[in-house]
Amino acid sequence: MKNDIHPFQVVLYEGKGASAWDKAERLSVTATLLDKGYSVKRITENVANESTSPVSDAYPVLILGEFNEAAPDVFDGSGKLEITTRDTADLDSDGILELVATVRGEKDAGLNQPGEKGAWKPWFPVIDYDRCTNCMQCLSFCLFDVYGVDDEKEIQVQNNDNCKTNCPACSRVCPEVAIMFPKYTSGPINGEPVKEEDVARESMKVDITSLLGGDIYSSLKTRSEKAKSRFSKERSPDKALTERKKCLTKLQQSGIIPAEVLAELDLSTLPSPDEIQRKAEEMAKLMGES
Amino acid sequence: MSDTPSKILYCRCAFAKVVPDGVKTEVLDGLCESGKSFESVADLCEMAARKDPRIQTLLDESGTTRIAACYPRAVKWLFHQAEAPFPSDDQVEVINMREEKAPDILEKLLKS
Numbered sequence: 161m162k163n164d165i166h167p168f169q170v171v172l173y174e175g176k177g178a179s180a181w182d183k184a185e186r187l188s189v190t191a192t193l194l195d196k197g198y199s200v201k202r203i204t205e206n207v208a209n210e211s212t213s214p215v216s217d218a219y220p221v222l223i224l225g226e227f228n229e230a231a232p233d234v235f236d237g238s239g240k241l242e243i244t245t246r247d248t249a250d251l252d253s254d255g256i257l258e259l260v261a262t263v264r265g266e267k268d269a270g271l272n273q274p275g276e277k278g279a280w281k282p283w284f285p286v287i288d289y290d291r292c293t294n295c296m297q298c299l300s301f302c303l304f305d306v307y308g309v310d311d312e313k314e315i316q317v318q319n320n321d322n323c324k325t326n327c328p329a330c331s332r333v334c335p336e337v338a339i340m341f342p343k344y345t346s347g348p349i350n351g352e353p354v355k356e357e358d359v360a361r362e363s364m365k366v367d368i369t370s371l372l373g374g375d376i377y378s379s380l381k382t383r384s385e386k387a388k389s390r391f392s393k394e395r396s397p398d399k400a401l402t403e404r405k406k407c408l409t410k411l412q413q414s415g416i417i418p419a420e421v422l423a424e425l426d427l428s429t430l431p432s433p434d435e436i437q438r439k440a441e442e443m444a445k446l447m448g449e450s
Numbered sequence: 451m452s453d454t455p456s457k458i459l460y461c462r463c464a465f466a467k468v469v470p471d472g473v474k475t476e477v478l479d480g481l482c483e484s485g486k487s488f489e490s491v492a493d494l495c496e497m498a499a500r501k502d503p504r505i506q507t508l509l510d511e512s513g514t515t516r517i518a519a520c521y522p523r524a525v526k527w528l529f530h531q532a533e534a535p536f537p538s539d540d541q542v543e544v545i546n547m548r549e550e551k552a553p554d555i556l557e558k559l560l561k562s
């Protein structure tokens with residue numbers, strides 16, 4: 161769904177050649193636009209504040225103002241921004257909001273609107289690289305391929321769309337307390353400074369790797385024949401599913417994954433034993449090369 | 451960091467209720483009243499996840515930026531993940547609307 165979203169920038173212009181907006185209108189228009197998912201930039205006379213950074217991509221910009229003369233034509237020197245100007249002098253707050261929606265429609269700029277049906281809630285892990293030791297526990301744990309590695313084999317969040325909304329489980333797997341979910345309610349997962357007792361608590365992890373159908377993580381580390389044969393036995397789909405159910409119950413009891421998230425998990429959509437094996441092989445390759 | 455920020459950024463956190471409503475409204479009100487230019491975004495997390503190209507323009511590469519959002523550690527690494535890392539920690543001040551009171555946040559954002 162994120163492919164349907166296109167940046168669209170609104171500018172409230174109160175600088176040279178335009179009048180200041182009515183106080184109440186300025187606040188209500190800005191707040192409403194933000195709550196609908198728009199980005200809003202306010203420009204005043206005080207443009208010492210303005211320093212421009214190069215724009216990497218093209219997107220439409222709508223400049224709203226109570227212009228002293230006709231709304232000026234504005235062009236972007238880089239040729240990347242498609243700028244539209246509109247005079248708002250005769251419009252009330254509702255009229256301005258309608259105007260913004262109309263221009264956005266004309267520009268075909270899809271918006272991710274908070275609270276709307278089908279909106280994508282941004283829920284995904286953020287790695288604190290000051291703490292991360294690149295141990296790959298998160299990669300091996302996540303069933304939904306949220307994590308991957310870059311060319312330098314450094315862990316990174318690659319598929320944040322795949323992350324299960326409100327599930328902070330991987331942050332509890334990280335031995336370094338390096339994984340944050342900024343929208344989580346409590347610390348240190350929400351980004352609060354990490355305390356010593358947080359680190360101590362995280363070292364008492366449940367055996368979550370068994371969720372992948374066996375202790376794959378350590379079996380890959382040792383690459384013992386015994387572990388390999390145990391893994392191959394678990395390739396029976398029924399057995400793997402039962403095993404996963406058992407582990408999910410354990411996780412639920414441990415409080416690591418919220419009950420409502422577990423309730424939403426469709427076990428049949430969890431990775432098949434083949435996918436688990438593919439992931440395990442990828443891990444083995446990574447660990448062998450590092 | 452220098453006392454005169456070249457940029458002020460406000461995050462509305464529109465997809466979650468983690469920043470108290472009263473605080474974010476009072477801060478936005480104060481910014482609107484201030485007569486200063488500022489940038490505001492619906493939800494930095496959402497923009498970072500999409501790697502929205504505008505995120506590259508939110509920080510001042512050569513000057514300073516003050517950001518009203520949430521925990522500094524989260525915001526710093528969110529920008530990093532969106533391939534728009536802080537130019538240096540000294541150049542960016544993150545003010546936490548989850549923990550601080552609106553008058554204190556405004557004072558930090560607007561001081562010159």
Ligand code: SF4
Binds near residue numbers: 291293338
């Ligand atoms: S589990 Fe934590 S320390 Fe290990 S790679 Fe993942 S984020 Fe880094």
Ligand code: SF4
Binds near residue numbers: 461520
């Ligand atoms: S950066 Fe913080 S304040 Fe902004 S949207 Fe994310 S969680 Fe909310």
